[in-house]
Amino acid sequence: MSALTEALEFVGDWVQQYMSNHPAAMNRGLSRDAIEAKAKELPFYLPEEIYELYQWKNGGVNPFLPHPDAWDLATFFSLEEAISIAQDWKGSFHLFSLFMVEDGGYFFVGTQEKCQTAPIYCNDIPEEVVEREPNYPSLTSMVQELVEELRSRS
Numbered sequence: 001m002s003a004l005t006e007a008l009e010f011v012g013d014w015v016q017q018y019m020s021n022h023p024a025a026m027n028r029g030l031s032r033d034a035i036e037a038k039a040k041e042l043p044f045y046l047p048e049e050i051y052e053l054y055q056w057k058n059g060g061v062n063p064f065l066p067h068p069d070a071w072d073l074a075t076f077f078s079l080e081e082a083i084s085i086a087q088d089w090k091g092s093f094h095l096f097s098l099f100m101v102e103d104g105g106y107f108f109v110g111t112q113e114k115c116q117t118a119p120i121y122c123n124d125i126p127e128e129v130v131e132r133e134p135n136y137p138s139l140t141s142m143v144q145e146l147v148e149e150l151r152s153r154s
Contacts, residue, residue, distance in 0.1 A: 004049050007143040008056045011065055014150045019064070026060035027078055038079050042086060044094040044110025047118040049139045053098070054079050064150060065143075067101055075100045086110075093130050098139070108139070 001009070015024050030038075035054050039046050059078030067074065076099050077085065085097045094110035104124035111118070119134030120142050136142035 002052060002140075004052050004140040004143060005056055007140065007147045008053070008065075010147050011062065011143065011150065014154070015062060015064055018154065024060065024062040024065075026062060026076070027058040029055045030058050030079060031055070035079060038083060041083055042094070042096075042110065044096075044112060045114045046096070046110070047108065047139075048114075048116045050096070050098075050108070050118075053139060064146065065099070067146070074102075089126065095126050097126070106135075106142075 012024060012026070032051060032055060035046070035051050057076070059076045059081060061075060065074065065076055077097055082097055086095060089095050095107050096110050097105050097107050098120075099106040104122055105126060107121050107123070107126060108118035109121070109130060117138035117140065120136040120139055121132060122135040123132065136145070
């Protein structure tokens with residue numbers, strides 16, 4: 001199991017154990033083939049860790065993903081929703097929205113080359129993400145940081 005999948009599983013298990021009054025409502029993960037078929041609609045590549053994310057779950061609501069205090073204000077976009085949002089944005093950069101919380105979204109910028117990871121940006125104005133430093137070097141590091149926060153609450 002990769003570090004990302006292990007961290008995602010920890011978050012899911014933690015919510016089930018400690019927050020049974022705020023259960024997660026997540027969609028079943030997709031096969032790699034299904035993700036590849038849908039990702040062909042994009043003018044950029046998805047990083048490998050995004051394939052892994054959508055193989056784990058295909059969106060939904062988890063009261064602690066992507067942020068430890070998101071509660072029911074967070075949405076993890078399904079691949080279909082995220083692709084639709086990406087196609088709606090016009091511009092010279094390729095934003096892909098993963099999560100939305102009350103005060104902003106979590107995005108990465110797609111590239112023309114295949115890659116393992118991509119920096120994650122958090123902002124309430126998506127068009128400004130390319131003007132800022134990323135909040136996390138990768139999705140894996142973001143979720144691992146969340147795991148550390150949840151462990152401190154156990």
